[in-house]
Amino acid sequence: MKQSEINLLLNEAAECLKKHNWKLPPEPEWCATDFGLGDYEKAGLVEVLLCNEPEYCEKIMYARENMVTPCHTHYEKKEDIIVRHGRVKFTLWNKNPEENKAEGTVEIKINRKMETKKSGEPFELKEGERVTLTAGVWHEFAPVGGPALIGEVSTYCNEEIDNVFADKKVDIFQAPEADEKVATPCC
Numbered sequence: 001m002k003q004s005e006i007n008l009l010l011n012e013a014a015e016c017l018k019k020h021n022w023k024l025p026p027e028p029e030w031c032a033t034d035f036g037l038g039d040y041e042k043a044g045l046v047e048v049l050l051c052n053e054p055e056y057c058e059k060i061m062y063a064r065e066n067m068v069t070p071c072h073t074h075y076e077k078k079e080d081i082i083v084r085h086g087r088v089k090f091t092l093w094n095k096n097p098e099e100n101k102a103e104g105t106v107e108i109k110i111n112r113k114m115e116t117k118k119s120g121e122p123f124e125l126k127e128g129e130r131v132t133l134t135a136g137v138w139h140e141f142a143p144v145g146g147p148a149l150i151g152e153v154s155t156y157c158n159e160e161i162d163n164v165f166a167d168k169k170v171d172i173f174q175a176p177e178a179d180e181k182v183a184t185p186c187c
């Protein structure tokens with residue numbers, strides 16, 4: 001991903017946070033990724049890490065309409081993904097969809113109540129709603145109808161060893177292409 005694209009997305013995220021009156025702590029930890037797939041409008045996400053403690057973690061994230069966080073699961077992390085602003089389409093699978101046909105169901109907590117979703121069938125959550133994802137549930141999400149602010153509250157986040165993406169081409173640690181200076185947004 002180009003540094004200029006990162007700068008653009010971080011600025012956009014900062015504007016969206018400001019517009020929706022989200023206050024960030026001093027020196028927030030920003031990052032933007034295209035998941036190493038080279039087209040951030042298709043697959044991309046901005047994350048602001050608010051805290052990451054051994055017992056819990058909190059993030060606020062931003063994505064444009066249809067910018068997908070591609071299908072992945074976690075070995076250990078349990079996370080609530082919360083629609084803070086906008087609408088978000090989620091798809092869940094009980095097995096890696098790259099290796100298995102989507103079939104069967106996923107038992108999942110939505111807004112604190114257990115629900116049964118069909119594996120591989122998208123559903124939408126609106127502002128204020130949340131899904132509780134346990135380790136092993138494959139998940140993908142993207143804003144619909146406009147950009148979204150998406151919260152995450154989880155157990156400890158260890159991206160280096162705990163994230164498993166269905167698409168083996170995904171690389172969230174790819175170094176940015178330095179076509180512009182790093183610009184931290186002010187928020």
Ligand SMILES: [Fe+2]
Nearest residue numbers: 072073074079
């Ligand atoms: Fe996740």
